Amino acid sequence: xxxxxxxxxxxxxxxxxxxxxxxxxxxxxxxxxxxxxxxxxxxxxxxxxxxxxxxxxxxxxxxxxxxxxxxxxxxxxxxxxxxxxxxxxxxxxxxxxxxxxxxxxxxxxxxxxxxxxxxxxxxxxxxxxxxxxxxxxxxxxxxxxxxxxxxxxxxxxxxxxxxxxxxxxxxxxxxxxxxxxxxxxxxxxxxxxxxxxxxxxxxxxxxxxxxxxxxxxxxxxxxxxxxxxxxxxxxxxxxxxxxxxxxxxxxxxxxxxxxxxxxxxxxxxxxxxxxxxxxxxxxxxxxxxxxxxxxxxxxxxxxxxxxxxxxxxxxxxxxxxxxxxxxxxxxxxxxxxxxxxxxxxxxxxxxxxxxxxxxxxxxxxxxxxxxxxxxxxxxxxxxxxxxxxxxxxxxxxxxxxxxxxxxxxxxxxxxxxxx
Numbered sequence: 001x002x003x004x005x006x007x008x009x010x011x012x013x014x015x016x017x018x019x020x021x022x023x024x025x026x027x028x029x030x031x032x033x034x035x036x037x038x039x040x041x042x043x044x045x046x047x048x049x050x051x052x053x054x055x056x057x058x059x060x061x062x063x064x065x066x067x068x069x070x071x072x073x074x075x076x077x078x079x080x081x082x083x084x085x086x087x088x089x090x091x092x093x094x095x096x097x098x099x100x101x102x103x104x105x106x107x108x109x110x111x112x113x114x115x116x117x118x119x120x121x122x123x124x125x126x127x128x129x130x131x132x133x134x135x136x137x138x139x140x141x142x143x144x145x146x147x148x149x150x151x152x153x154x155x156x157x158x159x160x161x162x163x164x165x166x167x168x169x170x171x172x173x174x175x176x177x178x179x180x181x182x183x184x185x186x187x188x189x190x191x192x193x194x195x196x197x198x199x200x201x202x203x204x205x206x207x208x209x210x211x212x213x214x215x216x217x218x219x220x221x222x223x224x225x226x227x228x229x230x231x232x233x234x235x236x237x238x239x240x241x242x243x244x245x246x247x248x249x250x251x252x253x254x255x256x257x258x259x260x261x262x263x264x265x266x267x268x269x270x271x272x273x274x275x276x277x278x279x280x281x282x283x284x285x286x287x288x289x290x291x292x293x294x295x296x297x298x299x300x301x302x303x304x305x306x307x308x309x310x311x312x313x314x315x316x317x318x319x320x321x322x323x324x325x326x327x328x329x330x331x332x333x334x335x336x337x338x339x340x341x342x343x344x345x346x347x348x349x350x351x352x353x354x355x356x357x358x359x360x361x362x363x364x365x366x367x368x369x370x371x372x373x374x375x376x377x378x379x380x381x382x383x384x385x386x387x388x389x390x391x392x393x394x395x396x397x398x399x400x401x402x403x404x405x406x407x408x409x410x411x412x413x414x415x416x417x418x419x
Contacts, residue, residue: 001186003027004077006102007084008035008066010046011122011153014160015083017051020058022189028066029073039066050161070102074109079118079182081151082106086123094126103133107140116145118182122153124206130173130199149174149183150199152206167192173202215285222283226272229279257416258393259296259330261319263360266290266328297330300391300415301337307411309388310343315380315403316394317349317372324355326365331393335375336368347375348383349394381406389413 001024005012008030016026016039028039038045042056058064067073074080084098099121110117119137121130130150137146150173155163170192172183180196187194197205224234241248260266269289276283304312319329326332335345353376357365365372377383380402384390390407392399392414403412 001025001079001182002077003079003081003186004029004073005081005083006030006070006073006106007082007098007123008032008039008045009083009085010048010157010160011155012081012083013039013044013046013055014048014051014155014164015081015122015153016064017054017058018161018164019186020061020063021054024063024186025077026058026064027073027076028064029068029070030066031068033068036066036068039064048160049158054161070105071109071112074106074117075113079120079186080106081120081122083122083153086125094124094129096125096129096132099123099125099129099133100136103136104140107137107146110137110141110144110146114144116147116178117141118147118149118179120179120183120186121148121150124152124210125150125203126207127200127203129203147174147176147179147182148199149176149179150202151183152202152209154209165190169193169195171202171205172196173199175199218285222285225281226276226279226283226286229275229281255416258300259293259333261328261330261332262325263327266293293330294333297333297337300334300413301341303413304338304343304389304391305341307389307413309411311386311388312338312343312345313380313383313387313390313410314345314347315349315383315390315392315399317347317352317376318394321394321396322351324351324357324361326352326357326361328364332365332368334391334393339369345375346377346383346385346387347372348377348380350378352376353378384410391415 003019003024004027005016006029008016008028012028016028020026028036030036035045039055040059042059044052044055055064082099082102084102086099087095089095103119106117106119119133121133130148134146134148137148152171154167167190170187170190172180172194174180174196175198184194220234220238223238227234227237246252269286273283273286276286314331314335317329317331317335318325319327319331335347338345369375380399384407387410389411390403390413392403392412395414395416
């Protein structure tokens with residue numbers, strides 16, 4: 001393919017060198033004439049292991065050249081990649097000035113040449129940016145078709161070439177089959193599963209990936225500080241933690257839904273925070289865990305109250321399905337909150353209904369819902385009798401089937417987002 005890459009920064013140069021190695025003809029475009037001159041002379045404008053030789057090889061074989069002329073680059077390519085910078089503004093928002101500017105340049109060139117073109121946005125941008133780019137192209141390129149896609153990169157400095165060659169997946173954010181086909185062809189030499197999704201979802205995935213990496217670094221550092229207070233090697237602790245790929249490093253617990261509860265997580269988070277306070281060790285990320293968990297329950301309560309209903313069916317009371325454990329259950333907290341607001345609640349949870357509660361489990365529910373037996377019913381049909389709204393706390397297959405078949409006339413709030 002003939003590919004132009006707008007922006008010869010870190011991502012642009014790495015991508016250019018790798019695409020040329022894979023047989024594509026690449027034209028780098030940058031407003032900085034010094035970068036352009038460096039590339040054309042076979043010298044790498046950034047420091048990255050292995051990149052200098054790869055770039056020099058591409059220039060020597062004629063697969064890579066650079067220019068400051070946007071119109072020439074578009075005219076000489078079938079696909080344009082946008083890899084310009086998206087710095088933060090003072091308020092923390094993403095500055096899209098360079099992205100918008102390049103879109104206008106590419107759009108003007110497309111209009112001038114009167115031929116359709118594929119444009120792939122690779123810069124990290126907030127959801128909705130590709131739609132903004134589409135509006136710019138429609139305004140500037142006029143009636144010439146522009147096929148758009150968002151293709152996030154997952155390159156780490158210091159291992160960028162390896163990351164390019166062995167990505168976890170290739171994400172194509174588009175609904176345009178022409179753009180999808182062009183991106184697939186561009187990465188034909190890269191062996192990785194291809195995920196085609198909406199542009200907004202793809203844009204969000206990139207933000208979430210980087211934020212998750214930042215959260216992991218911060219979490220490990222806080223654990224290291226607390227461990228040090230006990231005289232424990234935090235590195236050893238975390239090395240053992242990441243060996244567990246069944247729970248610790250896995251999809252488990254990584255789905256948006258309702259708050260956590262049960263006999264372990266709330267208690268142990270609280271205990272670790274207490275230890276940190278006693279050692280005067282700052283742990284703001286750990287402190288935020290119960291705060292955001294409680295907020296998840298409160299936000300559900302607010303949605304129910306905003307619906308202006310009084311009669312509610314709650315499907316699921318235990319902290320997770322197929323158990324009778326009510327300790328620290330978010331459903332118990334939610335029911336208590338709504339009862340305090342004057343709501344009438346019927347609760348269906350068969351394991352709890354059939355259980356003989358005792359010990360701390362019974363003490364917990366009695367202290368939060370003293371007359372909970374009067375709220376429990378034996379069937380989901382009883383729970384929705386006279387109900388105005390159904391809260392689905394347990395999204396089991398049986399509950400989902402019941403909701404689909406019997407609750408079409410009611411407002412349904414699935415706190416796990418499965419319905």
